[in-house]
Amino acid sequence: MHDNGNGGGDRAAAPAAGDRLEQPAFLALERELTVLLRRARANQGEMAREVHPDLEPSAYGLLVRLDECGRQRATALAAYIGVGKATMSRQVHALEDLGLVTREPDPADGRAWLVALTGEGRERVTRVREARRARYAGRLAHWDSTEVTELARLLNRLNQEMEK
Known part of the structure; x- marks a missing residue:
């Protein structure tokens, strides 16, 4: 067996992280995610306006x-969305003013509040989400259902990795 100086015999050394960044697969991934995220931001604005004309895209x-x-605590929502308490408080107040959410005292902690959709808020969000799924179904109608399932699985895996 030939020793190539890395202590691994004939095996080639694993590419360094910097080298891996230049691989075509990672270049393609970065490009496609950039396009996907740009489109997602644009779609989020459209969907927010469909829920309510005055709804901020970030609140969707x-x-x-x-x-x-x-229903959830505002602090849990802030952590999930990735914003501070002040930003979440402002968004919750705006959503309350639009009649889309309500706040109620948390029975487990009288100092905390739970945020929940109102009936109107749930109805509007459900309508927009169903319309979005119908658009996906229409645009991907020529895909095999196993391809759609695989895409969802891989996106879920990517999202899980990004949470770490």
């Missing part, structure tokens, strides 16, 4: 989180 994700997970 908050409404989706409440739709998926039910």
Whole structure:
């Protein structure tokens, strides 16, 4: 067996992190994620306006989180969205003013508040999310269902890795 100086015999040394960044797969990944994120930001603004003409695009994700997970503390929502308490407080107040959410005292801690969708908020978010899924289904109609499932699985895996 030939020793190439890395103590690993014939095996080539693993590429350094910097070398790996230049691999075509990572260049393509960076490019495609940039396009996806740009489109997602634009779509988020459109969806926010569909929920309510005065809704800030950044608040749409908050409404989706409440739709998926039910009522939550504002601090938990701030951590999930990645904003500070002051920003979350401002967004919750704006959503209250639009009639999309309500705040109620947390029975487990009288000092804390739980944020929940109102009936109107849930109805509007549900309508917009269903319309978005219909657009995805239309645009991906020529994809095999296993490809859609695989894409969802890989995106979930990517999202899990990004949470670490």
